[in-house]
Each structure stands twice: as structure tokens, then as C-alpha cells.
Amino acid sequence: MFNRIQKEITQVFDRTLDRSLRIAVTGLSRSGKTAFITSLINQLMYINQENNRHVPLFEAARNGRLLGVKRIPQRDLRVPRFDYEANLSELSQNPPHFPQSTRGISETRLAIRYQKQRGLMSLIKERGTLYLDIFDYPGEWLLDLPLLGQSFQQWSQNLSELHQGKRAKLAQNWLKKAKNLDLSAVANEEVLANLAKDYTDYLHACKAEGLNFIQPGRFVLPAELAGSPSVQFFPLIWLKQEEWQQLEKTAKSTSYFAMLKDRYRYYRKHIVKAFYENYFSHFDRQVILADCLTPLNHSREAFEDMQQALHQLFSNFHYGKRNLLNRLFAPKIDKLMFIATKADHITSDQLPNLTSLMRQLVQDGGRYAEFEGVELDYSAIAAIRSTQQVNVNQNGETFKAIRGVRSSDKQQVTVYPGSVPAKLPKAEFWATRKFEFDQFEPQPLEQGEPIPHLRMDVVAQFLLGDKLQ
Numbered sequence: 001m002f003n004r005i006q007k008e009i010t011q012v013f014d015r016t017l018d019r020s021l022r023i024a025v026t027g028l029s030r031s032g033k034t035a036f037i038t039s040l041i042n043q044l045m046y047i048n049q050e051n052n053r054h055v056p057l058f059e060a061a062r063n064g065r066l067l068g069v070k071r072i073p074q075r076d077l078r079v080p081r082f083d084y085e086a087n088l089s090e091l092s093q094n095p096p097h098f099p100q101s102t103r104g105i106s107e108t109r110l111a112i113r114y115q116k117q118r119g120l121m122s123l124i125k126e127r128g129t130l131y132l133d134i135f136d137y138p139g140e141w142l143l144d145l146p147l148l149g150q151s152f153q154q155w156s157q158n159l160s161e162l163h164q165g166k167r168a169k170l171a172q173n174w175l176k177k178a179k180n181l182d183l184s185a186v187a188n189e190e191v192l193a194n195l196a197k198d199y200t201d202y203l204h205a206c207k208a209e210g211l212n213f214i215q216p217g218r219f220v221l222p223a224e225l226a227g228s229p230s231v232q233f234f235p236l237i238w239l240k241q242e243e244w245q246q247l248e249k250t251a252k253s254t255s256y257f258a259m260l261k262d263r264y265r266y267y268r269k270h271i272v273k274a275f276y277e278n279y280f281s282h283f284d285r286q287v288i289l290a291d292c293l294t295p296l297n298h299s300r301e302a303f304e305d306m307q308q309a310l311h312q313l314f315s316n317f318h319y320g321k322r323n324l325l326n327r328l329f330a331p332k333i334d335k336l337m338f339i340a341t342k343a344d345h346i347t348s349d350q351l352p353n354l355t356s357l358m359r360q361l362v363q364d365g366g367r368y369a370e371f372e373g374v375e376l377d378y379s380a381i382a383a384i385r386s387t388q389q390v391n392v393n394q395n396g397e398t399f400k401a402i403r404g405v406r407s408s409d410k411q412q413v414t415v416y417p418g419s420v421p422a423k424l425p426k427a428e429f430w431a432t433r434k435f436e437f438d439q440f441e442p443q444p445l446e447q448g449e450p451i452p453h454l455r456m457d458v459v460a461q462f463l464l465g466d467k468l469q
């Protein structure tokens, strides 16, 4: 407790002096958070006073006012360091690889030395240091945040509304067994463990089908909680309102019903809330990353599922100030950027469409933030650019295409991935789908060169520009 208060006091002190920024990188699983953080650190570490051609739109770097950036020890010694070196080493292999999917929390702190520009002090060339704190975590855990505002019954009912199409099919095995359970009978932990395993298998199957909406997130990535009763429960999606009421009244504290409810509450209080309080309750600026292209490539259901997952996160902000989650957008967060990632999968003429699609996708959350006085922006980027833009001549016509090493067969290919819809795709889009792309392998890193990217400098300018005056 004392440690936390001390930490918060130091943070407030630093903030008042404009010395430190805590950046939240928010995004569902595989949205590109780790690639983004790795690239951001890399682009910043390559800044020197003379030559910053890799970040032309980052003003302080372009003007030569950035003196140097380095990683320094983080504040919270209990949290693992963000493994920047390992990620960079993956990218430096021959052939290069993308960093691994994240399995736990990690943190990093950067110190940015700069020449002040503002006020009298600039005459005597005063220098300043801006500290930047960033943490990384598995995207699956993020989708647990909406649980903070939901009772066991609300959560179950919310999931029952989603129970259709692919989900209903994949859930069959678990649901058939779960429905047979007499919820008022005395609970047997072994039975619960087995049913929770079936439910977890179902969540894994959803993930494999490209679906994003996976709750509880820790079930698919439990880390040190694996096998503990805290991750052995499931939603009662089949219960009708009257059945809930009945069980609430009659089920004994030793029953399956009571035990499931207790475990849900425990999970919410000790796992989700702790995650929220330790990492999401205090930060200054936020980027929300979304990979709009993979679901677009996958299926209508995957795309709508991602939209639903994002809305679940952000629609919470509409429900007034009592909701814990709306502190994500508390007034102290003064800037928020929605970022469509992996933009190197499309030709440059499609970037405005991708940005516009991203805007539409998160519209509700975006409007709320604007309302709260947050400075908002939208962008499309590639943190680790894997392709090159080329012009192709065919039948006397020139058109733009992308070239890169395709992940599936490791062949270099030149392709035209098609056009990205600027608006949320309607039924016709899925019927006559012309959009298709492959995954690409990262480009080999040149010795002494920063990671190739698309528009990371725009993000750096948005997040840091005003603090480096």
C-alpha cells in the first residue's frame, strides 16, 4: 500500500513538472502491440542530433533538438522488463521473424533528452528530460475489463446474446454437458474443472476461427493461474430470467450455482480488478491499435466479432461516471489515437480508406472521448514494415502493388491486395469480396539501420511532440 502511494506521489510530481508520460498501448490479441512498442523504442533509440531521416514527421527530431534516447531502469521492479533485445534479435535473424505472442506483462522506461525551445530558458539552451513508461500485456486479458461492470448474471446474459453462428457450433460440446448439470446440487470441484476445460477448449476454437471476443481472457492464457479454481468457471448462458431468480433464492452456498458465482466474483475482484488497477487506472495518453485487415480477410463473422469486441470495451464509457472502466478516458488522459495497424499489407493509395474504416469501427468510443475533451486522432501505420511499394506495368497500364516475402511459402511475391472499404462493409462486400492478402515475413534488418516502418513518426509526434517543446 505504502509503495503504491509513494509511486503515485512520484508520478503526480513528475506529471506536474511535465517530466513523465505513461502511455497505454491498448489492443486486442494480435493487433500489433508488441510490434508497435518494439518499433517505437527502436525509432526513438535511433534518434541523434544530426540525421533523423527515419522519422521525418517527428518535429523535435527533424529540428535536431533531440539529444538522445535511452532505456533506463523502470520504476516497478516486480514487473519483467519488456524484452526489446529479444524482439530485435528475432528481427535480426536470417531469415527474420516477428516477435513472439505475449504471454505476460512487461514494462519499459525511456529517457528522452532534449533541447528546450520555449520561453526565456531557450536562450540559455536549457535541456530537459522526458520519461516515457510503456507496458505490454497479452491482448486477451484486455477483454476482461468489461467484466468489472458486470455481475455473473449480466455477464452470462451478455454472452448468450452472442451465442449464434460459428460460436454456437463450436460451443456444442461444452454446452451439452453444462446444461445437464443440476445447478442446485452440491458442487463437485472435479466436475467443474472438467466443464471449465471444455469451455476453455471452446474459447481456443473461437480463437482459431479468427474470433476476437473471448471471455474470460485468462482462460486461454492463464500464465501462473493455470489449473487454479480461479479459472474454473463458465457463464450460464442458457438460463432464463426466472431460473436465475429461482436459483438466487434457493441454491445453497455449497451448490454448483453458488460456487460458479463465487469463482466469477473472485476472478473479477482479484484478477481483473488488480490488472486494471495496476496498469490501466493511471496513464496519460493512449493508443488503441486494431488490425482491421486480418478480419476483413477472414470472414464477415470475424470482422463483426472484432467490432463487437471493441465496442464492448468502449461502449462502457456511455454508462456514466460510476463505471470503473470509464476511468480509461478520465480527464487526465489528454490524447488518444486510434491506429489501424499492419498498413504495409495494402497499397499506399488505400491508406485513407483504412483510416476511415478505423474511424467508423470505433465511432461510439471516439465520440465519447471527444465529449470528454480528449484530443483525438486516427492513423494507419505499419510498425514493422514487411513490404515495399512497387509500380507494376500490365497491358500498358501502371498500377500500385506490394512486394514482400509471403509467410505461407516464404516466396517473394508481388501482389495487389485489393481495395479496402472506407466504410463498414455491407452484405455486398462479403458476397463479392475482392480483398485478399497474405501474411508477410519481416524484411531483413540492415546492420545499423532502424526498423523500417510506415508513419510511426506521425504517432511519435502526436504522443510526444508537445512535451518536447
Ligand SMILES: Nc1nc2c(ncn2[C@@H]2O[C@H](COP(=O)(O)OP(=O)(O)OP(=O)(O)O)[C@@H](O)[C@H]2O)c(=O)[nH]1
Pocket (backbone or CB within 6 Å): 027, 028, 029, 030, 031, 032, 033, 034, 035, 036, 098, 099, 100, 101, 102, 103, 137, 138, 139, 140, 341, 342, 343, 344, 345, 381, 382, 383, 384, 385, 386, 387, 439, 440
Ligand atoms: N506486415 C506486418 N505485420 C505485422 C505488423 N505488426 C504486427 N504484424 C503481424 O501481427 C502479428 C501480431 O503482432 P504482435 O505485435 O505480436 O501483436 P500483439 O498485439 O502484441 O499480440 P498479443 O501479444 O498476442 O496480444 C505479428 O506476428 C505479425 O505477423 C506490421 O507492422 N506489419
Ligand SMILES: [Mg+2]
Pocket (backbone or CB within 6 Å): 033, 034, 035, 100, 101, 102, 136, 137, 138, 139
Ligand atoms: Mg504482444
